Amino acid sequence: MNTLENSNVIVNKVEKSRLGDVDFNNLTFGNIFSDHMFECDYKDGKWQTPVIRPYGMLTISPGAKVFHYGQAVFEGMKAYKDETGDVFLFRPEKNFERINKSSKRMAIPEFPENYFFEGLHTLLNLDKDWVQPGNGNSLYLRPFAIATQVGVSASPADEYKFMILMSPVQAYYTGDVKVIIAQQYSRSANGGVGAAKAAGNYGAQFYPTNLAKEKGYDQVIWTDADEHKYLEEAGTMNVFFRINDTLITAPTSDRILDGVTRNSVLKLAERDGIKTDVRKLTVDELVAAAKDGSLKEIFGSGTAAVISPVSSFCYDETDYDLVKPGDSYATRFKKELMDIQYNRAEDPFGWRVKVK
Ligand SMILES: Cc1ncc(COP(=O)(O)O)c(C=O)c1O
Known part of the structure; x- marks a missing residue:
C-alpha cells in the first residue's frame, strides 16, 4: 500500500482501482462506492488525525451505542464534472454547517471544518475518475457520524467515527411523482429532530411510506403533527406549490x-422575478386551489433528484391530478440549477466550488 501524508489527512491508496469493474450505465442509486473513503475517530475529547483508505469493512463492537440508541447523523451532497473534466461541489459549506447542526442536536461533537474540506477535496482528487461526465451523472457524497463507544447505558457516547463515502450515480429520474398527504402518521414534532439529518428520522418514515406505496403512491407529504393541517415536506425533499x-x-x-436545493430555488426565483411566499400553506387551501384551477404545480426539491414534479396528490381518499403547464417552474429550476452545477452557466451566487 502506498502511503502519503499531507497537512491533516493520512492517505493510504488502493493498489488497484475497481473503476474498470463498474458498469456506469446501469447504476442503482448509492450501492457502489468509489475506491477510497475518509475516516476520522473521536476519542479522548478530540477528533484524531483523519485517514483516507481503501473503501472497505469496519470492525465495530455490537455494543456500540449507535446500534442501540441511533446516535447517528448524515449528509447528502454531490460532485459534478464539466465538459473539460473539472470537478465541482455545489454549496458544500451548507452541508458542512448542517451536519454540525444535526450533530449538535444529537449530542455528537461537531466536526472541524478544515478536516471536512481537506478530506473531501483529497478524496475527490484521488477518485476523480469516478465522477462521470454527462448531464445527470455525479458522485453522491455521504458524510456521516456514528457513536462507536461500547456501552448500553442510555447516554451520549464519548467515542465517535466520522466518515465520507462516495457513490457514483446517474440522473435520478423519479418520473412524475404521485403523493399522498399524511393524515395519520407524522415525521417530526415541535422540539424534535425533524430539522436534523438524524438517521432515525428516515427509518421512522419507512413504515408509513410503505403503506402509501401499497396504495400506489410514491411519497408522503408530511403535515404538522398536531393537526395534520399544514403542508411541510416530503421524504427527502422540501415541497413547493405554485398557486397562480x-x-x-x-x-x-x-x-x-x-x-440546500430549497434555498437555491428561492434565490433563483427571486432573481427571475417569480413571486415567492414562504409561509404555512394549509391542506384546505391546497384542495381549494386544485378545485378552482389556481393550483398549477407541485414539486419537490432535494440533492438526489434536484427537482421532482408531482403529477397528483391524494387527500381524504380523493386524487387530484395536475397537468404540467407549458411554462413549468419545475422544469425551469431544474435546468437552471443543473446548468450551474455542471458549469454550463454563470454562477452569480458563487455556489460552485472547484475541487482543487
Ligand atoms: C427530510 C429532507 N428534506 C429535504 C431535503 C432536501 O435537502 P437538500 O436540498 O439539501 O438535499 C432532504 C435531503 O437532504 C431531506 O432529507
Whole structure:
C-alpha cells in the first residue's frame, strides 16, 4: 500500500482501482462506492488525525451505542464534472454547517471544518475518475457520524467515527411523482429532530411510506403533527406549490430540514422575478386551489433528484391530478440549477466550488 501524508489527512491508496469493474450505465442509486473513503475517530475529547483508505469493512463492537440508541447523523451532497473534466461541489459549506447542526442536536461533537474540506477535496482528487461526465451523472457524497463507544447505558457516547463515502450515480429520474398527504402518521414534532439529518428520522418514515406505496403512491407529504393541517415536506425533499404564479413553500422550523436545493430555488426565483411566499400553506387551501384551477404545480426539491414534479396528490381518499403547464417552474429550476452545477452557466451566487 502506498502511503502519503499531507497537512491533516493520512492517505493510504488502493493498489488497484475497481473503476474498470463498474458498469456506469446501469447504476442503482448509492450501492457502489468509489475506491477510497475518509475516516476520522473521536476519542479522548478530540477528533484524531483523519485517514483516507481503501473503501472497505469496519470492525465495530455490537455494543456500540449507535446500534442501540441511533446516535447517528448524515449528509447528502454531490460532485459534478464539466465538459473539460473539472470537478465541482455545489454549496458544500451548507452541508458542512448542517451536519454540525444535526450533530449538535444529537449530542455528537461537531466536526472541524478544515478536516471536512481537506478530506473531501483529497478524496475527490484521488477518485476523480469516478465522477462521470454527462448531464445527470455525479458522485453522491455521504458524510456521516456514528457513536462507536461500547456501552448500553442510555447516554451520549464519548467515542465517535466520522466518515465520507462516495457513490457514483446517474440522473435520478423519479418520473412524475404521485403523493399522498399524511393524515395519520407524522415525521417530526415541535422540539424534535425533524430539522436534523438524524438517521432515525428516515427509518421512522419507512413504515408509513410503505403503506402509501401499497396504495400506489410514491411519497408522503408530511403535515404538522398536531393537526395534520399544514403542508411541510416530503421524504427527502422540501415541497413547493405554485398557486397562480406564486411559488409557496413552508418556512423552515425545528420540524423541517433546511434544504440546500430549497434555498437555491428561492434565490433563483427571486432573481427571475417569480413571486415567492414562504409561509404555512394549509391542506384546505391546497384542495381549494386544485378545485378552482389556481393550483398549477407541485414539486419537490432535494440533492438526489434536484427537482421532482408531482403529477397528483391524494387527500381524504380523493386524487387530484395536475397537468404540467407549458411554462413549468419545475422544469425551469431544474435546468437552471443543473446548468450551474455542471458549469454550463454563470454562477452569480458563487455556489460552485472547484475541487482543487
Ligand atoms: C427530510 C429532507 N428534506 C429535504 C431535503 C432536501 O435537502 P437538500 O436540498 O439539501 O438535499 C432532504 C435531503 O437532504 C431531506 O432529507
